[in-house]
Amino acid sequence: xxxxxxxxxxxxxxxxxxxxxxxxxxxxxxxxxxxxxxxxxxxxxxxxxxxxxxxxxxxxxxxxxxxxxxxxxxxxxxxxxxxxxxxxxxxxxxxxxxxxxxxxxxxxxxxxxxxxxxxxxxxxxxxxxxxxxxxxxxxxxxxxxxxxxxxxxxxxxxxxxxxxxxxxxxxxxxxxxxxxxxxxxxxxxxxxxxxxxxxxxxxxxxxxxxxxxxxxxxxxxxxxxxxxxxxxxxxxxxxxxxxxxxxxxxxxxxxxxxxxxxxxxxxxxxxxxxxxxxxxxxxxxxx
Amino acid sequence: xxxxxxxxxxxxxxxxxxxxxxxxxxxxxxxxxxxxxxxxxxxxxxxxxxxxxxxxxxxxxxxxxxxxxxxxxxxxxxxxxxxxxxxxxxxxxxxxxxxxxxxxxxxxxxxxxxxxxxxxxxxxxxxxxxxxxxxxxxxxxxxxxxxxxxxxxxxxxxxxxxxxxxxxxxxxxxxxxxxxxxxxxxxxxxxxxxxxxxxxxxxxxxxxxxxxxxxxxxxxxxxxxxxxxxxxxxxxxxxxxxxxxxxxxxxxxxxxx
Numbered sequence: 001x002x003x004x005x006x007x008x009x010x011x012x013x014x015x016x017x018x019x020x021x022x023x024x025x026x027x028x029x030x031x032x033x034x035x036x037x038x039x040x041x042x043x044x045x046x047x048x049x050x051x052x053x054x055x056x057x058x059x060x061x062x063x064x065x066x067x068x069x070x071x072x073x074x075x076x077x078x079x080x081x082x083x084x085x086x087x088x089x090x091x092x093x094x095x096x097x098x099x100x101x102x103x104x105x106x107x108x109x110x111x112x113x114x115x116x117x118x119x120x121x122x123x124x125x126x127x128x129x130x131x132x133x134x135x136x137x138x139x140x141x142x143x144x145x146x147x148x149x150x151x152x153x154x155x156x157x158x159x160x161x162x163x164x165x166x167x168x169x170x171x172x173x174x175x176x177x178x179x180x181x182x183x184x185x186x187x188x189x190x191x192x193x194x195x196x197x198x199x200x201x202x203x204x205x206x207x208x209x210x211x212x213x214x215x216x217x218x219x220x221x222x223x224x225x226x227x228x229x230x231x232x233x234x235x236x237x238x239x240x241x242x243x244x245x246x247x248x249x250x251x252x253x254x255x256x257x258x259x260x261x262x263x264x265x266x267x268x269x270x271x272x273x274x275x276x277x278x279x280x281x282x283x284x285x286x287x
Numbered sequence: 288x289x290x291x292x293x294x295x296x297x298x299x300x301x302x303x304x305x306x307x308x309x310x311x312x313x314x315x316x317x318x319x320x321x322x323x324x325x326x327x328x329x330x331x332x333x334x335x336x337x338x339x340x341x342x343x344x345x346x347x348x349x350x351x352x353x354x355x356x357x358x359x360x361x362x363x364x365x366x367x368x369x370x371x372x373x374x375x376x377x378x379x380x381x382x383x384x385x386x387x388x389x390x391x392x393x394x395x396x397x398x399x400x401x402x403x404x405x406x407x408x409x410x411x412x413x414x415x416x417x418x419x420x421x422x423x424x425x426x427x428x429x430x431x432x433x434x435x436x437x438x439x440x441x442x443x444x445x446x447x448x449x450x451x452x453x454x455x456x457x458x459x460x461x462x463x464x465x466x467x468x469x470x471x472x473x474x475x476x477x478x479x480x481x482x483x484x485x486x487x488x489x490x491x492x493x494x495x496x497x498x499x500x501x502x503x504x505x506x507x508x509x510x511x512x513x514x515x516x517x518x519x520x521x522x523x524x525x526x527x528x529x530x531x532x533x534x535x536x537x538x539x540x541x542x543x544x
Contacts, residue, residue: 039373039374043412043414045413046412046486066371066372071295072291072295078371079372079373082373104299107299107368107369107370108368109302110332110336111331111332149315149324149325150314151313152315153288216319217323219318
């Protein structure tokens with residue numbers, strides 16, 4: 001089993017991206033933990049060797065983006081075995097994936113695509129999460145997606161769908177606060193009410209990132225591009241999340257227009273101030 | 288209400304093709320056209336994969352300019368969409384695609400430059416083997432055993448030849464190259480060995496006999512066969528020296544006889 005009780009030691013981490021690896025290796029910045037995208041390290045080549053050098057100094061989180069837990073077709077077993085090998089090798093503190101799909105008909109669409117929230121989808125995702133947890137021998141944290149559309153036949157609100165998934169599979173949740181904000185702005189909805197609808201004790205990690213504000217035919221659309229500082233509205237929502245879930249391990253993600261490492265670390269230190277306030281307030285997660 | 292499998296098949300078709308009315312009917316507008324919402328996903332799928340190709344083939348991109356590259360990449364993605372989520376493995380068919388892509392058929396060297404970039408990319412992701420072969424392990428072999436030796440190469444090693452000076456073309460089109468030096472396309476072809484040295488990936492030219500020797504061995508043939516192929520390429524070939532170099536420069540990591 002991967003030991004999830006290391007979580008209590010995790011504060012605010014950063015998503016480690018290729019342009020920063022050499023600098024992190026050389027300077028070992030004061031960051032609580034590092035998260036990597038699983039798919040970038042499945043080649044067992046130089047990137048994985050570099051990551052193994054960092055393992056001694058930083059707890060790791062392995063964040064999958066390609067497992068496609070929401071695909072109607074069977075999971076890609078080759079991909080799942082590669083994920084299993086990676087997790088055995090890295091022994092991460094946290095392992096997470098998404099409530100989304102990206103594989104159909106043997107084609108990988110490089111995106112976290114939206115699902116209709118129906119009983120059929122719930123049964124499929126629950127089966128895939130259960131199978132994955134059995135193969136990986138660890139508890140998965142499932143992340144809420146950022147969405148640009150919803151389906152007319154979706155009948156279950158997203159936070160309730162996630163809550164039901166937790167009930168059926170014993171998985172945990174990765175609460176992406178920016179995704180909640182982006183989806184609620186794009187599709188209508190109250191981000192605070194969304195947070196209130198998530199099962200408190202299931203949340204094992206929080207993600208924070210920036211988004212872009214685009215105009216589509218006169219209507220504002222937020223694009224979850226992880227290409228900017230965290231917005232003020234998302235910081236406020238993060239404060240709500242900490243009040244509700246307690247000081248849960250938090251990650252800053254930055255994937256496009258990747259800044260200097262120092263700026264990324266400064267964002268993490270901003271998050272730490274919120275995080276420490278939550279610790280001092282003794283928020284333990286309200287049931 | 289479509290079953291999930293049907294919905295995902297329709298969504299897949301829409302990512303690489305036109306909007307289908309049945310799919311659009313399943314999408315709530317919320318103040319926008321359903322087609323505009325679908326387009327956000329299509330745009331991301333295509334541009335993110337184009338970015339992946341551009342990062343893997345930066346010199347090809349500089350040779351044809353970025354606009355044309357993204358046009359060619361878009362056509363490639365539709366013809367060869369990724370089949371698995373590890374995108375460091377995506378782009379294997381791009382050199383062959385360029386050979387057949389009508390708008391750049393006149394750039395005969397382009398596909399070979401793409402092959403070089405793909406080889407460098409593969410070498411950087413190849414499995415890291417930390418222990419090269421110790422030549423002393425071969426000390427006790429009888430001559431007939433030596434002739435039958437085959438070698439296991441480091442996974443990063445790739446041997447590549449071209450009728451064009453692709454190494455020169457690659458060098459003068461690096462992003463940090465300040466002075467643009469024209470390459471004489473008539474200067475002839477090259478035989479290259481691409482591999483990882485410590486944390487870096489690079490390449491060097493081999494003469495034709497050495498290239499024949501190493502590529503014959505890399506294909507799994509015996510030392511005797513590789514030596515005679517190399518001698519056929521050049522009478523000057525010194526098999527003893529070539530074997531010594533092979534065993535000491537870290538290219539091979541194992542042997543059988």
